[in-house]
Amino acid sequence: MSSAPIGVFDSGIGGMTVARALTQRLPHERLVYFGDTAHLPYGDKSAAAIQAYSVKICDVLLQHGCKVILIACNSASAAAFDLVKAYIGSKAHALNVIDPTVQLVRETYAGRHVGLIGTKQTVGSGVYDRRLDGANVDLVSLATPLLAPMIEDGFVDDAVSNQVIKAYLDDPSLERIEALVLACTHYPLIAPQMRAHYAAQARAVDVLDSSDVVARHVEAFLTLQGLAATASTAAPEHRFFVSDYTDGFEATTRLFFGQHVDLVPHVLWE
Numbered sequence: 006m007s008s009a010p011i012g013v014f015d016s017g018i019g020g021m022t023v024a025r026a027l028t029q030r031l032p033h034e035r036l037v038y039f040g041d042t043a044h045l046p047y048g049d050k051s052a053a054a055i056q057a058y059s060v061k062i063c064d065v066l067l068q069h070g071c072k073v074i075l076i077a078c079n080s081a082s083a084a085a086f087d088l089v090k091a092y093i094g095s096k097a098h099a100l101n102v103i104d105p106t107v108q109l110v111r112e113t114y115a116g117r118h119v120g121l122i123g124t125k126q127t128v129g130s131g132v133y134d135r136r137l138d139g140a141n142v143d144l145v146s147l148a149t150p151l152l153a154p155m156i157e158d159g160f161v162d163d164a165v166s167n168q169v170i171k172a173y174l175d176d177p178s179l180e181r182i183e184a185l186v187l188a189c190t191h192y193p194l195i196a197p198q199m200r201a202h203y204a205a206q207a208r209a210v211d212v213l214d215s216s217d218v219v220a221r222h223v224e225a226f227l228t229l230q231g232l233a234a235t236a237s238t239a240a241p242e243h244r245f246f247v248s249d250y251t252d253g254f255e256a257t258t259r260l261f262f263g264q265h266v267d268l269v270p271h272v273l274w275e
């Protein structure tokens with residue numbers, strides 16, 4: 006079982022920020038990635054739609070014999086994790102990107118003001134508020150729907166993205182925060198700009214990029230379960246599937262994964 010792959014899925018290519026963090030922390034693990042490019046963005050979809058897509062994707066990942074299925078997408082983690090966990094039962098372990106971040110916030114920011122930004126689906130679900138219930142953390146959440154399409158279109162590290170970031174981060178609701186949770190696959194790419202934004206205002210705000218937090222959580226989980234892949238001389242051969250292929254999606258893999266990868270089309274519904 007330890008040689009079986011880790012399944013990772015997202016609404017599209019953005020989840021490759023999490024896949025990339027996994028490959029860096031767990032270089033011997035083989036990944037099977039599924040990006041539901043036919044149905045993105047999940048951030049504007051209903052929970053029911055995301056649940057239906059997620060179950061279909063799990064079927065694909067189970068067919069590939071995945072030992073763990075990690076929902077890399079915040080919106081799908083918010084809308085579909087409980088269903089996915091029940092659906093895959095004992096066939097694989099289900100993990101999401103919300104629990105590791107919640108644990109970090111509980112451990113580090115008790116008694117403090119914390120902000121969270123994400124899609125409308127993630128923020129509207131209230132899942133972080135529920136999971137932080139009783140943690141004595143004052144959480145303020147703000148939906149920032151322009152950020153994901155902005156990043157996908159390549160507006161990163163430039164004047165346009167600086168303006169959009171400023172407009173969101175200067176929202177009065179985030180005035181008192183000491184940490185900001187980046188609750189979306191895409192946001193690690195603009196974390197440096199957000200840090201620069203706060204530095205320019207001489208504000209001490211920790212910008213929490215959850216991709217490495219998640220990778221560390223997966224590492225600890227595999228070790229605990231005795232499921233970690235053993236070292237081998239050959240590099241693992243990852244596979245990347247998408248429910249709708251375009252050259253544009255393949256081009257953005259470089260942005261999110263740090264290198265070009267070949268995407269293999271795999272339709273979810275005939």
Ligand code: DGL
Nearest residue numbers: 016046047048079080190
């Ligand atoms: N992957 C989504 C998330 O992390 C962002 C993109 C989308 O809305 O599909 O919430």
